[in-house]
Amino acid sequence: MKRNKESGITSKSESDAQQTKVLSQFRSEAGETAGPPIELPVNLPKQKLQLILNSLLKQENDVPYSFFVEEKEITNNLQGVLPDNYSEEKIVTILYQAQAVFKVQSVTRCTSSLPGHAEAVLCSSFSPDGRYLASGSGDTTVRFWDVNTETPHFTSRGHSHWVLVTAWSPDGTRLASGCKNGNVIIWDPKTGKQVGKSFTLHTKWITALCWEPLHLTEAGRCTRLASASKDGSIRIWNIASGNCHKSLSGHLQSVTALRWSGEGLIYSGSQDRTIKVWRPSDGALCRTLQGHGHWVNSLALNTDYAIRTGSSDPKKLMQVVPEHITDEDKRKTAALERYNAAMKQAGGVERMVSGSDDFTLFLWTPESNKKPVCRMTGHQQLVNDVKFSPDTRTIASASFDKSIKLWNGVTGKIFATLRGHVSGVYQIAWSADSRMLVSGSKDSTLKVWSVAQRGLLMDLPGHADEVYTVDWSPDGHRVVSGGKDKILKV
Numbered sequence: 001m002k003r004n005k006e007s008g009i010t011s012k013s014e015s016d017a018q019q020t021k022v023l024s025q026f027r028s029e030a031g032e033t034a035g036p037p038i039e040l041p042v043n044l045p046k047q048k049l050q051l052i053l054n055s056l057l058k059q060e061n062d063v064p065y066s067f068f069v070e071e072k073e074i075t076n077n078l079q080g081v082l083p084d085n086y087s088e089e090k091i092v093t094i095l096y097q098a099q100a101v102f103k104v105q106s107v108t109r110c111t112s113s114l115p116g117h118a119e120a121v122l123c124s125s126f127s128p129d130g131r132y133l134a135s136g137s138g139d140t141t142v143r144f145w146d147v148n149t150e151t152p153h154f155t156s157r158g159h160s161h162w163v164l165v166t167a168w169s170p171d172g173t174r175l176a177s178g179c180k181n182g183n184v185i186i187w188d189p190k191t192g193k194q195v196g197k198s199f200t201l202h203t204k205w206i207t208a209l210c211w212e213p214l215h216l217t218e219a220g221r222c223t224r225l226a227s228a229s230k231d232g233s234i235r236i237w238n239i240a241s242g243n244c245h246k247s248l249s250g251h252l253q254s255v256t257a258l259r260w261s262g263e264g265l266i267y268s269g270s271q272d273r274t275i276k277v278w279r280p281s282d283g284a285l286c287r288t289l290q291g292h293g294h295w296v297n298s299l300a301l302n303t304d305y306a307i308r309t310g311s312s313d314p315k316k317l318m319q320v321v322p323e324h325i326t327d328e329d330k331r332k333t334a335a336l337e338r339y340n341a342a343m344k345q346a347g348g349v350e351r352m353v354s355g356s357d358d359f360t361l362f363l364w365t366p367e368s369n370k371k372p373v374c375r376m377t378g379h380q381q382l383v384n385d386v387k388f389s390p391d392t393r394t395i396a397s398a399s400f401d402k403s404i405k406l407w408n409g410v411t412g413k414i415f416a417t418l419r420g421h422v423s424g425v426y427q428i429a430w431s432a433d434s435r436m437l438v439s440g441s442k443d444s445t446l447k448v449w450s451v452a453q454r455g456l457l458m459d460l461p462g463h464a465d466e467v468y469t470v471d472w473s474p475d476g477h478r479v480v481s482g483g484k485d486k487i488l489k490v
Contacts, residue, residue, distance in 0.1 A: 154192020
């Protein structure tokens with residue numbers, strides 16, 4: 001059968017591969033089928049699959065997709081992922097997932113070091129539209145920075161002890177900060193001045209702050225804030241009137257993590273090893289999630305990113321002239337659209353992941369069920385931080401065992417371990433397109449990781465001591481980090 005190539009007859013194995021066709025059916029994560037089953041050659045490259053799917057779905061612009069057969073990703077063609085017991089009579093289901101249309105460039109260097117704080121920087125974050133940057137420090141001040149010129153804007157004084165946590169309201173018009181004395185202060189980022197009076201009812205230090213999601217607010221203005229404290233209570237404040245709207249007590253020890261879900265419930269994780277689900281309207285306790293054998297350190301929802309950025313769509317922020325929505329009613333509808341899109345991508349189920357000092361993570365569907373979906377084991381030290389990717393598909397967890405692990409956001413199966421740090425990892429942040437994440441560590445470096453390559457993209461040294469806090473701006477252009485050396489780096 002084998003002849004030389006000039007005679008126009010290819011070798012037997014090549015012609016076989018061309019003849020072998022597979023009856024395939026495209027299917028989305030939500031289980032919707034795209035078009036009828038079609039015969040595809042086994043050696044069809046991935047780019048051709050993209051074209052076929054885009055025409056089946058009648059997309060106007062080409063959307064990038066990734067394809068899976070039985071949880072194996074198609075990297076070059078179908079041949080590599082077909083199961084061993086494959087028969088030509090069966091239909092092979094090809095699962096497709098839409099990728100982000102925009103692409104975030106990896107950060108490569110430190111563009112500026114921002115000195116100013118007199119003590120360690122404990123928290124830093126970008127506003128939902130990426131226009132402002134705020135940091136809180138052990139020197140009792142909150143500082144606002146100009147993102148474009150990378151210079152200090154305001155130094156806000158008002159706290160009498162270390163500023164432990166800061167939280168931006170999803171509409172980007174207010175910043176809340178909590179300190180070690182148990183006070184919560186609201187700031188206006190445009191002036192750097194305090195808004196209203198301080199909230200002083202907590203008896204011990206503040207551990208977490210969380211705003212009501214923008215699409216649940218009245219008239220598109222964020223007025224409700226939840227705060228959790230070491231005294232074991234959670235308080236809901238009304239910013240407009242300055243009153244404490246509700247106090248939720250039930251935890252036996254310090255509350256460590258707080259999430260206000262897009263479905264209108266509040267989830268709190270505590271050192272008493274439980275996670276409680278509350279209804280903020282009347283302050284009722286809906287259910288208690290148990291399973292962890294030690295303190296619960298952090299919680300993450302699969303819709304976190306959509307809730308955090310509110311009405312600011314990263315795709316629109318990355319245009320040459322960024323679009324900002326200023327009208328409050330439009331803001332609310334835009335936030336609702338983005339939240340619904342995130343829920344749809346997640347198959348309509350709100351999922352939560354919790355990380356704990358018992359070295360494990362649990363995946364929950366807390367809105368409807370008090371039993372966990374699965375227990376995720378693998379870390380050899382306590383879990384510091386967990387985050388869902390913006391596209392809701394991947395969970396990243398950081399731990400004191402120096403590694404970062406990546407898990408499937410629906411089933412909770414582990415699919416990668418990222419190693420490279422030489423000391424514990426404190427915090428992680430995703431890029432807006434879910435293709436990369438950045439981690440800050442006790443070893444004084446930041447590292448940028450690629451999810452597709454499952455490895456290190458970029459090493460960013462520069463800090464003189466431990467890095468406590470990192471954040472990636474929603475417009476994808478900058479990463480901020482702060483730590484024990486008192487300097488904020490961008």
